Amino acid sequence: MRPLKIVVLIKQVPDTRNVGPDAMKPDGTVNRGKLDTVFNPDDLHALELALNLKDRIPGTEVTVMTMGPRRAADIIRDSLYRGADHGIMISDKRFGGADTLATSYTLVRAIQKLPSYDIIMGGRQAIDGDTAQVGPQCAEKLGVPQVTYVEGIISITDDEVVAKRRLSKGVETVSSPLPCLITVHGASPACRSKVAKRIMQYKYARTNSEIRPNDGFIKELHSKRPYLTIPEWGVEDIDADETKIGLSGSPTKVKSVESIVLTANEAKVLSDSDLDIETMIKELIDHHIIG
Amino acid sequence: MKSVFVYCEVENQKIAEISQELLSTGKKLATKLGCPLEAMVFGSQLAGIQGQISLYGVDRIFVADDIRLEPYRTLPHSSIATHVLKQEEPQIVLFGATSVGRDLAPRLASALNCGLTADTTILDIGDHFVKKEKKEYKDLLYAIRPAFGGSIMANIINWDQHPQMATVREGVMKKEVFDENYTSEIVEVDVNSIVKDEDFVVKIIERHIVESDVNLKEAPIIVAGGYGVGSRENFERLEELANLIGGEVGGSRAAVDAGFIDHNRQIGQTGTTVRPKLYIAAGISGAIQHTAGMQDASMIISINNDPEAPINSLADYVIHGDLGVVIPKMIKFYKANAK
Numbered sequence: 041m042r043p044l045k046i047v048v049l050i051k052q053v054p055d056t057r058n059v060g061p062d063a064m065k066p067d068g069t070v071n072r073g074k075l076d077t078v079f080n081p082d083d084l085h086a087l088e089l090a091l092n093l094k095d096r097i098p099g100t101e102v103t104v105m106t107m108g109p110r111r112a113a114d115i116i117r118d119s120l121y122r123g124a125d126h127g128i129m130i131s132d133k134r135f136g137g138a139d140t141l142a143t144s145y146t147l148v149r150a151i152q153k154l155p156s157y158d159i160i161m162g163g164r165q166a167i168d169g170d171t172a173q174v175g176p177q178c179a180e181k182l183g184v185p186q187v188t189y190v191e192g193i194i195s196i197t198d199d200e201v202v203a204k205r206r207l208s209k210g211v212e213t214v215s216s217p218l219p220c221l222i223t224v225h226g227a228s229p230a231c232r233s234k235v236a237k238r239i240m241q242y243k244y245a246r247t248n249s250e251i252r253p254n255d256g257f258i259k260e261l262h263s264k265r266p267y268l269t270i271p272e273w274g275v276e277d278i279d280a281d282e283t284k285i286g287l288s289g290s291p292t293k294v295k296s297v298e299s300i301v302l303t304a305n306e307a308k309v310l311s312d313s314d315l316d317i318e319t320m321i322k323e324l325i326d327h328h329i330i331g
Numbered sequence: 332m333k334s335v336f337v338y339c340e341v342e343n344q345k346i347a348e349i350s351q352e353l354l355s356t357g358k359k360l361a362t363k364l365g366c367p368l369e370a371m372v373f374g375s376q377l378a379g380i381q382g383q384i385s386l387y388g389v390d391r392i393f394v395a396d397d398i399r400l401e402p403y404r405t406l407p408h409s410s411i412a413t414h415v416l417k418q419e420e421p422q423i424v425l426f427g428a429t430s431v432g433r434d435l436a437p438r439l440a441s442a443l444n445c446g447l448t449a450d451t452t453i454l455d456i457g458d459h460f461v462k463k464e465k466k467e468y469k470d471l472l473y474a475i476r477p478a479f480g481g482s483i484m485a486n487i488i489n490w491d492q493h494p495q496m497a498t499v500r501e502g503v504m505k506k507e508v509f510d511e512n513y514t515s516e517i518v519e520v521d522v523n524s525i526v527k528d529e530d531f532v533v534k535i536i537e538r539h540i541v542e543s544d545v546n547l548k549e550a551p552i553i554v555a556g557g558y559g560v561g562s563r564e565n566f567e568r569l570e571e572l573a574n575l576i577g578g579e580v581g582g583s584r585a586a587v588d589a590g591f592i593d594h595n596r597q598i599g600q601t602g603t604t605v606r607p608k609l610y611i612a613a614g615i616s617g618a619i620q621h622t623a624g625m626q627d628a629s630m631i632i633s634i635n636n637d638p639e640a641p642i643n644s645l646a647d648y649v650i651h652g653d654l655g656v657v658i659p660k661m662i663k664f665y666k667a668n669a670k
Contacts, residue, residue, distance in 0.1 A: 054479070056479050139446065140437065140440075140447065140449075141440060141441065141444070141445075141446065141447070144441060168478075168479065169449070169478065170449065170450060170478075171437075171449035171450070172433050172437070172449065173433075173436075173437035173440070173447060173449055174437075175437070176405075176434060176435075176437035176438040176441070177437045177438070177440065177441040178441075179438065180409075180437075180438045180441035180442050181441055185405070185406060185532055185533045186405055186434070186438065187533065188405075188430070188433075188434045189430055189434075202536065205430075206430075207430040207540070208429050208430040209430075209540050209541055210538070210539045210540035210541045211538075211539050212402075212535060212537070212538045212539075213535070213536040213537040213538070214533055214534060214535050214536060215533065215534045215536055216532065216533045217532050217533075290446075291444075291445055291446030291489045291491065291492035292446035292447070292448055292474075292487050292488070292489045293487070293488055293489065293490075294485050294486070294487060295459055295473070295486040295487065295488045296485075296486045297478070297483045297484065297485045297486070298483065298484045298486075299483050299484075307633075307643060307644075307646045307647055307648060307649045308647065308648050308649070309649045309651065310648060310649065310650045310651070311650070311651060311652060312650060312651070312652025312653065312656045312657050312660065314660065314664075316650070317650070317657065317660045317661060317664055318660075318664040318667075318668070320632075320648055320650075321661060321664040321665050321668055322664075322668055324609070325665075325668055325669060325670070329608060329609050329630055330552065330576045330577070330609060330665070330669075331576070331665070331668075331669045331670060
């Protein structure tokens with residue numbers, strides 16, 4: 041079959057799975073500095089699904105794309121180490137503060153700059169917001185069908201993909217014409233590891249804004265090996281309408297946040313002695329909680 | 332006055348639980364706003380479906396009845412919903428945070444160019460002063476949801492790009508009948524004039540829906556285990572206790588991840604939200620992800636050998652001890668004392 045062009049949308053996120061007590065400031069806002077950043081877990085699953093198609097179909101190219109601050113180039117390098125062919129960084133201060141609507145607009149403007157695509161992939165959701173909205177919003181803007189919650193690709197031909205979806209209450213197998221957008225569920229296979237040879241090859245991959253003026257060695261390397269330069273696109277590069285990006289393009293706004301404080305309770309503290317447990321069981325029965 | 336709209340999920344002529352929860356919540360919001368409550372339901376063989384919807388106090392029901400609309404597929408549902416919402420211009424639209432609602436709502440939000448808040452757990456009406464415009468916006472939707480792994484609750488508003496849309500987590504809102512005899516006006520949607528052939532390009536080849544026999548939401552008593560339970564075998568002790576006292580067994584995310592208990596029994600932010608009259612937390616430390624899904628239980632018993640476990644601060648009874656000792660004793664003394 042013909043080679044495919046696959047774009048994987050990836051995101052660098054604060055590691056909300058390990059929120060410690062110091063991750064919250066006294067005023068109840070999130071102290072992002074105290075949270076490590078990670079490659080969004082579902083996006084790694086999406087990358088694996090894309091790389092798997094690349095293994096199956098010779099000539100297929102996988103491009104990862106992320107919108108974020110400068111340091112998010114880390115996950116582009118990570119993807120290159122695991123087998124992605126290209127990475128594109130979408131970064132501009134004016135993109136900041138975007139909600140899912142503004143984010144999908146921005147990503148779609150960037151996708152439309154590419155010569156062609158067959159499948160757009162992304163993780164089902166990102167662990168910082170858990171919204172699962174950006175995928176379907178991009179699909180609508182691109183005018184392509186969406187297949188959400190995919191846990192595996194059953195088959196693929198030149199113009200159709202058959203995928204298995206994981207639903208709240210079961211599974212479903214659907215076919216969709218190409219091009220389409222697929223969001224990938226965490227139940228799909230985990231992403232392959234980084235490859236030592238590829239780490240050697242791409243460890244100096246940088247966006248231009250990551251290269252400091254005195255990095256003569258890296259500059260020279262990039263002029264010899266242009267594939268090391270990760271393209272970095274700002275507002276003008278993707279011809280974005282400034283009223284549709286960042287904070288101004290975001291209809292949803294955070295009015296307030298409140299940190300969750302567990303309210304202390306007057307608990308009866310018991311031991312595991314026969315007396316304590318029998319007393320408790322009797323109280324529960326007497327109060328018709330059980331029995 | 333612009334209405335509050337609820338997208339109702341239907342399968343085999345049955346309106347989903349979550350949609351009934353949404354209608355109940357939608358009625359409260361509509362009452363506060365003094366506006367009508369409206370519903371849309373798209374499926375197949377829907378004659379008489381209003382019998383399951385009107386009683387929540389719904390003023391108008393938009394019914395799209397066509398064999399091609401069931402089971403749910405994104406594109407036809409999205410075309411019809413976009414058409415109805417553009418025509419009716421409601422101020423608020425609610426969806427379940429299910430695999431259907433979370434697939435459909437963002438596609439609609441993009442088509443309507445409006446705001447959407449995911450996975451809300453509290454909805455309310457309130458005002459907001461926009462400093463930049465020096466203007467007070469009245470009667471906005473407060474879409475409140477946990478964020479950052481459940482460590483904060485964020486109140487999300489949208490004052491300028493309506494409708495205000497939200498998906499709502501299953502099992503959080505209470506289902507409450509408004510009036511058994513309420514009558515709704517039925518508006519039949521002309522499906523053929525709205526959908527196009529391209530809306531049916533995605534085809535469902537195979538489908539297995541498991542009607543879960545686990546009903547944690549309705550269980551009056553839940554015995555839940557965490558990672559501290561240690562093994563699948565130890566979970567059988569919890570099951571024995573649960574069966575004895577008329578409850579269900581549940582687990583924390585850590586216990587599910589460790590394979591001690593099945594995914595459909597997970598309680599917490601990423602599982603089911605429960606509010607039983609008794610919740611027994613065995614070997615659960617009480618990460619916010621978990622407590623967000625059970626803190627409304629009427630009574631909580633925490634069994635833990637860590638006196639500092641965060642869940643203890645929610646509990647009515649804290650038992651310091653080993654599960655291997657405490658659970659068998661609870662079984663023994665229940666058998667001895669039950670009437």
